[in-house]
Amino acid sequence: MIDQTAQIGDRVVIGENVVIEENVKIGSDVVIGHHVVIKKDTVIGDHVHIHDLTSLGRSPAGNKKMARKPPVDLSPLIIHPHSIIGSNCVIYRGTILYEGVLVGDLASIRENVRVGNDTIIGRNAVVENKTQIGERVTIQTGSYITADMIIEDDVFIGPCFSSSNDKYMGKGNYPHQGPIIKRGAKIGNNATLLPAITIGAESIVGAGAVVTKDVAEKETVAGNPAKPLKRT
Amino acid sequence: MIDQTAQIGDRVVIGENVVIEENVKIGSDVVIGHHVVIKKDTVIGDHVHIHDLTSLGRSPAGNKKMARKPPVDLSPLIIHPHSIIGSNCVIYRGTILYEGVLVGDLASIRENVRVGNDTIIGRNAVVENKTQIGERVTIQTGSYITADMIIEDDVFIGPCFSSSNDKYMGKGNYPHQGPIIKRGAKIGNNATLLPAITIGAESIVGAGAVVTKDVAEKETVAGNPAKPLKRT
Amino acid sequence: MIDQTAQIGDRVVIGENVVIEENVKIGSDVVIGHHVVIKKDTVIGDHVHIHDLTSLGRSPAGNKKMARKPPVDLSPLIIHPHSIIGSNCVIYRGTILYEGVLVGDLASIRENVRVGNDTIIGRNAVVENKTQIGERVTIQTGSYITADMIIEDDVFIGPCFSSSNDKYMGKGNYPHQGPIIKRGAKIGNNATLLPAITIGAESIVGAGAVVTKDVAEKETVAGNPAKPLKRT
Incomplete structure (x- = not known):
């Protein structure tokens, strides 16, 4: 399912059963594996490769026990050109991966993280x-x-x-x-x-x-x- | 694929390519992400949120090397209201999550576990x-x-x-x-x-x-x- | 999606949304869960069970920072009979699992690994x-x-x-x-x-x-x- 508001560049290879939600922007020469989920607003640069069964751009959640509530107004996930994301990864909104970053399989990265080039x-x-x-x-x-x-x-x-x-160790809401x-x-x-x-x-x-x-x-x-x- | 024996409450949001097997019971106001698998007999309470690419209700397996054979007659997985399950999780039959439990991405919980409220x-x-x-x-x-x-x-x-x-350390089948x-x-x-x-x-x-x-x-x-x- | 070049044995159970790429060989009495990806050339023996959301046969990747470049000419992934692969696993090309191997959920195994019987x-x-x-x-x-x-x-x-x-610790390309x-x-x-x-x-x-x-x-x-x- 590719939302009609998504913008997709040239020569993009898209696997089976990929979900691309609203306002996603994908550059050119991108490869997307099977069963990948790209959630709304995510921005993916040229020559990025995303392996199977990975979810990009989710929002944080919290339960009653969590002292610090998750932020509600996050910017989109941005993945710069030439980065590679493994299989079965989870990467959140509000994060930026710069150029040439490699993320291994089954890794997860939460919101408001910055990861530098290479x-x-x-x-x-x-x-x-x-x-x-x-x-x-x-x-x-x-x-x-x-x-x-x-x-x-x-x-x-x-x-x-x-x-x-x-x-x-979990005593409450302090710095x-x-x-x-x-x-x-x-x-x-x-x-x-x-x-x-x-x-x-x-x-x-x-x-x-x-x-x-x-x-x-x-x-x-x-x-x-x-x-x-x-x-x- | 939603099996015709599944019971699904009101205002349930179901993502793309979700598999809901036989005899699953889902409450109201539940949100289910993309590519989620809910295996047979699983019971999900109201206001539960399940993120993408998660598998709920699998049965245990064993090979010849395992001293203790997996149980064969497990009760269903039960997830009580207001719980949140992350992306790419695996949770087994025979387990109960009580109210307001939060399970992070890529976590796994085996059979016959009890997890208390919040x-x-x-x-x-x-x-x-x-x-x-x-x-x-x-x-x-x-x-x-x-x-x-x-x-x-x-x-x-x-x-x-x-x-x-x-x-x-693996010497055999003792308590x-x-x-x-x-x-x-x-x-x-x-x-x-x-x-x-x-x-x-x-x-x-x-x-x-x-x-x-x-x-x-x-x-x-x-x-x-x-x-x-x-x-x- | 099952590629027309794939060879599939008798009594194979295939879940929903499974992707089987070109030249895959699957034996008899195999069970394949939902949303599984079996990448090109992979060989799966009789009586193998593969759980949901697993990806088999991916190729390695590398970025500029990696001192040792990934190999390009790997043999297929081979999984011998009676092995069991959990949910949300990632196993690479070039690897052999011998008979009766059990791989747990969310495990990953890279290229050119050998795993012995049981x-x-x-x-x-x-x-x-x-x-x-x-x-x-x-x-x-x-x-x-x-x-x-x-x-x-x-x-x-x-x-x-x-x-x-x-x-x-990462100083370069030495043994x-x-x-x-x-x-x-x-x-x-x-x-x-x-x-x-x-x-x-x-x-x-x-x-x-x-x-x-x-x-x-x-x-x-x-x-x-x-x-x-x-x-x-």
Whole structure:
């Protein structure tokens, strides 16, 4: 079902049973897999490739238990040219993926996120709302990027990374702050970051480290709780 | 495809390519996204919202390697009013979601689970079979809730939590017991619980902690293995 | 949509809105759920069951940031008889699942993987490219099996396991090596393995352990970093 208000460019390949809702804009040379859903107002640039069974442009929801209500007035999802979206992904309204972004299968990205040029969001990764991700960042498979996080350019995050932004663990409606990861830092697989800490530029966090306080620029930390490694 | 034996209430919005199998009962004011599958006998209450590409009511499967064979005679999946189910979710027969439950995108819930009123099951979370979850519980994104687990009311579980229920790790067909998390406990992100331990009421488990034995009521533990923090 | 070049055996049950592309071969007594996508050239043996909303046989993709370009000339995906594939899964070309394999919902398996007879790949698990998995292996829910990994027969991997294969964390295009897990080893939930280490036959890795070097045959290790437990 393609809504008659949708605008579709040249040489677009559309799979079986694709749903394109009202006011969607699709550039040229786009490939759309089977059973894809593109929700209203979504904007897709030239040469974007969207794999099967993915839903683009959904709006957030909330229940009674959620302290912070979802925003109601989001701008459309915008996917810039040459980006690739995997199979069975879910990406929300209010988010912008810049040029050449790669999103792996079964990943989800919430509202009001920015993802810079040529960044990779791995398979099964989750990016929460209001997080800013720079250019040429690698976020590997299964990593969890909490809300209100800042990830600068050229950061590398290994698989199964975990972060949090709520130091009182669900006590209510107060400001949350995710970690800040500065330019070029490298974080090993299954590392854990606590809320609001800063990981310095070009620092290294070891695999499995539990980081409870700031890491200085170019420092290497490991362990639970993470401590600086002795320089050799 | 809507089977002719399905009963559908008033003001129900049904997306494109939805499959509703035999004997499904759907209340009024329900919204069903595109490409949703509602398998036979499923019961959906009023004001439920189901997002795109979700499958509700599947039956369990097993292969030769599985020590415990899946049950064959499950009651239908029942979703009570005002619940919200995300995109690309999978929820099994034999399970009940009570009122106002929120299930995030890409989450899955197996058979014979109970989820209490106003509880949140986060995006990408997995809940295994025969687990009981109370009211107003928060289970954040990517958490793994093993089988045979009991989670009481008002528990908070941060993202990327891990639990297990099999202390002999796959040796065969003997009783399994997941952890028991008592009322109001809070568990930090990427914490690990071993089988059959009890986390006391209103206790706190730090982010990244590996909990190998019981935690007392109101106690705070952290580290690997987790130990009580000194009181200040 | 079933392409006219597809070959389909006897007594095959095909759900609603299934897409079967060109040159697909499907055996007899196969069950295919709703909204399944079977991409070109895929080969499916007798008595295979594929649940809803799964995509089989996709090709890999890459963006500018990826040091190693995806292969272009992959053999078809082959699924041997009596295997079961869950809902919302993604499995790539170039991979072979042998007899009686069980793949859980929302799991993904990349190109050039081999999965031995009667092995279980849990729900939400991810298996990266070029990994070899033996027979009767259990990989539990949410585990991350990196690329270039070898997992021998009868290994048990608990839920939320994490591995990595890149000791320089994204520095470029050099050889990668995932861990090697020898026959009958057991690994607890949320354990972390560093690149290129060997886990000895019949050894045990405790839940939450961070394993930074080789583990000897029949040894038990735990902690961060993991150390041998004293024998009792």
